[in-house]
Amino acid sequence: MTESTKHYSIWAASMVASLAAAFAAVGAVSASRAGADRMHCEIVASASRGIVTLEGRAEGAEALSGSYRFEVSGAGTQIRQGGPFGTAAGASATLGSVKLGGSGPYRATLEINANGETVQCAEWTGGAL
Incomplete structure (x- = not known):
């Protein structure tokens, strides 16, 4: 292994460890409490082999029918996903998923936006809230 390869391997390992620590320290944050007792959202972040995965999820005590908007930005990235969705009572739905390098x-x-209510959540990854 060359000296530059060793430095790169150490750098890559430290980046993955840093991301894992950041994800462990950061949880989904609810930005709006409207409808939060009947439904909630979360953003789940994970890292593996230098790839960051972010998933938007929704769950409700009752069946949900509505629409969602999932946006990810930063480090030269601007991703927007959205559309209609529906879930059964007590079921969790993945509403958008992205895989990012770096x-x-x-x-x-x-x-x-479901059943006449709106809930929002946000999360920072790779940095502090």
Whole structure:
């Protein structure tokens, strides 16, 4: 292994460890409490082999029918996903998913409009909230 390869391997390992620590320290944040007792959202972040995965999820005590908007930005990235969705009572639905290279930071937001209510959540990855 050459000296530059050793440095790169150490750098890559430290980046993955840093991302894992950042994800462990950051949880989904609810930005709006309207409808939060009947439904909620979360953004789940994970890292593996230098790839960051962000997923928007929704769950409700009752069946949900509505639309969502999932946006991720940062580090030269601007991704927008959205559309209609529906879930059964008590079921969890994945509403958008992205895989990103690099360490970020990235900001992800999820807005759910269902059953006449709106809930939002946001998360920063690779940096502090």
